[in-house]
Amino acid sequence: MISDAETIEQGACLRPDVCIVGAGAAGISLALSLIGQGLQVLLLESGRMQEDATTQALYAGEVVDERLHSPPDKYRQRRLGGSTAIWGGRCVPFDPIDFEKRDWVADSGWPISHDDLEPFYPQANQIAEAGRYAYDADEVFGPGGAPLIRQLVSKVVRTNSLERFSCPTNFGERYEARLRVARDIEVLLGANCTRVVLEAGGHAVREISVSTLGGKRFRVAARSTVLALGGLETARLLLASRDVAPLGVGNDHDVVGRYYMCHIAGNVGQLTLSGSPSEVQHAYLRTPEGIYCRRRLSIAPEEQRRCHLLNAVARLHFPRIADPAHANGVLSGLFLARNFISYEYSKRLRDGEEGGLALQAKHLRNVLCDPLDTAAFLGHWALKRTLAARKYPSVILRNRTNRFSLEMHAEQAPRRESRVTLTDSVDALGVPRLRVDWRYHPQDIASVRRMLDLIAVELQHTGAGRLEYNPATLEEELMRFGAYGGHHVGTTRMGVDRRTSVVDADCRVHGVDNLYIASSSVFPTSSQANPTLTLVALTLRLGKHIGQRLRAVVPSGEQEVQA
Structure with a gap:
């Protein structure tokens, strides 16, 4: 009742x-x-x-x-x-x-x-x-499922854990x-x-x-x-x-x-992967029962103990949306629409507003110069997000260059x-x-830094690619929007x-x-x-x-x- x-x-x-x-x-x-x-x-x-x-x-x-925490309402x-x-x-x-x-x-x-x-x-x-309680990619899709990064086979950096939606x-x-x-x-x-x-x-x-x-x-x-x-x-x-x-x-x-x-969360560094973009599975997958899920990068627990790490994951992500240098019409469109998006999701679009009209003009130019991808995205968003009962979880863009940032989500x-x-x-x-x-605390930032270093070493060791980031600006990048x-x-x-x-x-x-x-x-x-x-x-x-x-x-x- x-x-x-x-x-x-x-x-x-x-x-x-x-x-x-x-x-x-x-x-x-x-x-x-x-x-x-x-x-x-x-x-x-x-x-x-x-x-x-x-x-x-x-x-x-x-x-x-x-700057560190949003208002409690x-x-x-x-x-x-x-x-x-x-x-x-x-x-x-x-x-x-x-x-x-x-x-x-x-x-x-x-x-x-x-x-x-x-x-x-x-x-x-x-x-x-x-869906069902299954968070290992092999269990859900079988050992023949598409890996996150085909060349990255490592006992230190795991790519098999899933997040479900x-x-x-x-x-x-x-x-x-x-x-x-x-x-x-x-x-x-x-x-x-x-x-x-x-x-x-x-x-x-x-x-x-x-x-x-x-x-x-x-x-x-x-x-x-x-x-x-x-x-x-x-x-x-x-x-x-x-x-x-x-x-x-x-x-x-x-x-x-x-x-x-x-x-502790933020987009950091530039990840450049080897091989073809088709060998990277960064988009959402659907399980046999129709549940959206996605692979992440994580550090094996034994390595967390050895290196004294806090727990964390990293997701392959596109460049910072507020920076028009990405030349992507979809990302610029999201930035221009930030005032029509709820606070919960628009906060991270507001970085860079100090550029004023000049910044907005650059984003508008990106939209006008990228009409096909922008139109395709809008159609996909309408069908898979706006009108769908089970919604596509977030923006995922086709990546032609195999260049990504890493979206960190780390324990505090x-x-x-x-x-x-x-x-x-x-x-x-x-x-x-x-x-x-x-x-x-500095430990929170230092742990992310050590995790990035481990990922960089494993990428180089396996030939899967390279990760570059600036340790001097890492704290600023992770704390750009404060508590997640x-x-x-x-x-x-x-x-x-x-x-x-x-x-x-x-x-x-x-x-x-x-x-x-x-x-x-x-x-x-x-x-x-x-x-x-x-x-x-x-x-x-x-x-x-x-x-x-x-x-x-x-x-x-x-x-x-x-x-």
Whole structure:
């Protein structure tokens, strides 16, 4: 059932078995996993079915340096489905090495292993509509499939790992009907959780406070409460809930909001490959089931250990779009259309605007001088992207020269000083706004540099080509647009030590018996991968845990619980 929070009686107290706060990828996945388990589930969502400016404004906050991090109301959507309404759909599992304690990465190591999470990845793939759980090119296409770079055969640099793409699936639109008909789930739209209220001793949640923008206030007292608000809002709510815990819920050791990570990303260098362009497979492939996927360059885990690298991948990419020297009409057309593209995807097109009219004239000249490729691209984009149910993931251009840049997507080491805190200003509901102080470290840049050096050596050794880049400008190129996208990781990290973590291996807040977090904020490290697929898998694991735990406990006043 889906209804509006404005219909709830003023001052009411709702008493479900499970209350999930936030209906994005995590919240909806958790609710789906609890269907049919004999539990009554309440799913609270701040927004409604479509984006609303007033609701979206609740995300607004401060950024210490906007060159390094976008404003906190960008890259996120406050609506049913959350940010899956605007995501690109890239699905990649974390690697086994990501869960390990690595002595060269301070504060690394998860309290669970890759093996603990792997059973939940196949279902996560299905929920995200990314096909079957298979991320090795030989497994998907067979050993005779077209390699990324035919001549590059190396034990150091791997080219067989795949990234798969969702439709991209808007979880709100995709699962709305299922949520409406589920008898054991109630979804309340327009319901904003403003505070987590603990029992007097602080060892359990007594209730949460809920408000609407229309002035309605009520409470929810659930047997278990799960915060699924995303990597920034989850920390914000915990820090703002100070009635019983003066520093905020789960923050006895000043960890909530710290260790904030995104990804290190940017286009670097010039890669010149040997042989014919036909021997390079840099475009998207479709699996037998119709899923778009793509190969990447990565470093073997044993080599990561030997060279003390952070995890990272590199994709073959076209030159920097903002520079008209590429002489490509399609790229120039994208640059000229940047004002008509959403913020999430236009930010990287805006570099170089200081050129003004002269720069725009050069891009226009490229479009006029390249009419055939530009027209072909527009036709392809209309058929395969605009009109298609499963959309072509991104711009891929025919490469006649075998020259590419490398699009890096790299892990950021967790650092305690990178954090989010509260400001003195409040939003329309009286909740303190966020202040984002995202930081990176020289180790993050140095690791990418060592990876590029390894790739360069292997290319030369195999005769596959050459990679040239300028180490002196690498940091500038990687930090040209600051923290990458909406990958908000680590602000309520998972661990066994309460002094350096917020939740335990079951995503339960340390010391608070019935409070859980379903968010990428619990990830202790960020991996090379986009967080969504692993977030859904971890949430499904949490759903199993909550279901088993609540079915095993008889609520006060009842004789038995039906399994």
